Amino acid sequence: MPLPRTPALTADCVVVDRDRRVLMVRRKNPPFKHYLALPGGFVEIGEAVEDAARRELAEETGLDAMNLALVGVYSRPDRDPRGHVCSVAFLTNDARGDARAADDAAAVVWIKDFDGVEIAFDHREIITDALNLIR
Template sequence: MGKYKNPSLTTDIFIFDAKRNFILIKRKNEPYKDYWALPGGFVDYGECVEDAAIREALEETSIHVKLEKLVGVYSDPSRDPRGHTVSIVYSAKGNMEEMNAADDACDINIFTKKDLKKINLAFDHENIINDCLNSIQK
């Protein structure tokens, strides 16, 4: 029997505060090395997506987060140059004062929507960030 090609499953986390500021990490590795991105990564086999989101947030930002809500699922086959990945995106809250770049992140910072035009963003994260900001509007 032949092998089937399946997309990889990832999760991204939009960590924000009451002023709609949000955290991005600078990627340590290719693809998009030195580009800014939402914290996130691959879901491990046997792991719930929600647990993966919480784990990835902690690994890359050092922040213990509480997931707020599911923002969306992003599945364009060309969104990741490594191959077809599907990302499940959550908004989350956590103590942003605890932020510290770790794991696959070489830097971390707090941004506003206005900052997006001044930075290089990885993958389709500008679209995802805009969807996240729209989902938390008051």
């Protein structure tokens, strides 16, 4: 029996520092080229979602996440213009290393005030949910 056609799976990581700033990456590639986004990406075959979040964070920012807490699952079929992509989002306030842009991130920035900031996908919703967990 053939496998069913299913959505793609991604993992995103919300990194919050002690000043409640959120680490964002400026996207180097479409979709949402030049927009800010959470570090994250596609889960590889045979990889746990938590491991994918840690891997993507390290690849894009050079940071290592020590502890991850589940923020939520984001699965609206229209959340990604490439197709139906479900994302599992995690929160950490314990990321170690020096943040630097790498892989498909053009830059890394710490953001506290999101007014007027162009944010990719539904990452504004994910950030709001994550910050509500630590209030």
